[in-house]
Amino acid sequence: MSRPLSVVLAGGGTAGHIEPMLALADALRRRDGDLVITCLGTARGMETRLVPARGYDLRLIPPVPLPRRPTPDLLRVPGRVRRAVADTRKVLDEVTADVVVGFGGYVALPAYLAARRAGRGRAGIPIVVHEQNALPGLANRIGARLAARVAVTVPGTPLHRGEHVGMPLRTAIGTLDRAALRAQARSEFGLDADRPTLLVFGGSQGAQTLNRAATAAADRLADAGVQVLHARGPKNTHVTVPERPSGTAPYVLVDYLDRMDLAYAAADVALCRAGAVTVAELSAVGLPAAFVPLPIGNGEQRRNALPVVEAGGGLLVEDAELDDAWIGAHLLPLLTDPARLAALAGNAAAAGARDADERLADIVLEVAGR
Known part of the structure; x- marks a missing residue:
């Protein structure tokens, strides 16, 4: 490929999603300084502060909270997903994404669905999922079914085709x-x-x-x-x-x-x-x-x-x-x-x-x- 590789990372919401996302971004940047990294987040998450502070491009999409239990709010999820997927597809097209990496949370599900429908081939843009917790959330359970590779932090995590990789850590911690x-x-x-x-x-x-x-x-x-x-x-x-x-x-x-x-x-x-x-x-x-x-x-x-x-x-x-x-x-x-x-x-x-x-x-x- 003549152009730099473009990687989109979806991990907004809490530090539990954002920190491993940024640790991966740093590792990728060490490999290739020309690589284009775009982070997806929402206006209400900690990523609005943490991502720019680390020097990475942040694009905001509408949040899609997924209720843990059946509630009336569940009826609003399909409409929220459609809007978020549409906005995410625009970002993926704009940055010419080559791969999407999701870490769960509010922005991951729209990223997975947008990647599946976007791209230049029938299979869409390839997806990698990383699950931080021993008990995966709904977004990553869905994403794992669409992903090319699935990485987990805790051995035995019940996620489709999950392979134990561990938790990406900040360099200051990983080398301590x-x-x-x-x-x-x-x-x-x-x-x-x-x-x-x-x-x-x-x-x-x-x-x-x-x-x-x-x-x-x-x-x-x-x-x-x-x-x-x-x-x-x-x-x-x-x-x-x-x-x-x-x-x-x-x-x-x-x-x-x-x-x-x-x-x-x-x-x-x-x-x-x-x-x-x-x-x-x-x-x-x-x-x-x-x-x-x-x-x-x-x-x-x-x-x-x-x-x-x-x-x-x-x-x-x-x-x-x-x-x-x-x-x-x-x-x-x-x-x-x-x-x-x-x-x-x-x-x-x-x-x-x-x-x-x-x-x-x-x-x-x-x-x-x-």
Whole structure:
């Protein structure tokens, strides 16, 4: 082909779709600086901020929310799909798309249908699907039936012709050497260099259950010499702990963690939710975690964490069971046992994948005929 390859990526809505999409974009750009990358999103998603910040072209289409259960809103879906598919076809024609890669969510279904109907051949534009969660959503279940290749993050994901690839990760995470960065990371957060360290975070907005349990356990942790780095969420400024006397284990509260690579490097164990990206990042960098799946939804967070937990790389605790007593009974013995920590870290790393971005890029280029 005389013109540059044109790849369209559909992954708007939440960070769980956007981050792997951008990790793939970076991997493709490293392969070929002339390659044309176009991202599809909606005006109400995080992609309006994240995609332009990474230097990629973003085209907006109407969102197509897919109800999880039969509701009156389901009747509006066909009309929304038709409008979104029409707008998406215009974008695919304008950028002369050679391949469409979908990550699920609001924009993926219109992208799959538009790709099937567009292009210069009867088969349309070839499609690659990437599923982040252990339990796939409706858009990717449909897309998998239309796709040339289907990649999954979690082994055993029930998706048609799914092949285990892993989760595409940001370069800062995929190449992280926790041991080499530990001293710098702890200094950056005002932590002591040699104390065992617990990292607490509940996603970009924080999590009330985690905030409540961790702060209630502050004295137990301090008495055991364990320091804490805790991201409470920008709207949770009411979450506080008493100021620590000089010489005791620090408890560092922040609203948000801009540098997750430094947070992972500073920590020995994480206490966190079990979103697909979180589980993939922690296992890739070899950081053991106590996963606390969201108690709502379809149970996908529990399924996300199970392969790592079953491999001996972490713990699983239900939201209703997490409190300061659980932290004292399960996390304190782990944080103060270097041999057990090392074993869990090794198991977590063995269950992770650092090169999923490159493996998915291989698939995309192969499907595109490059």
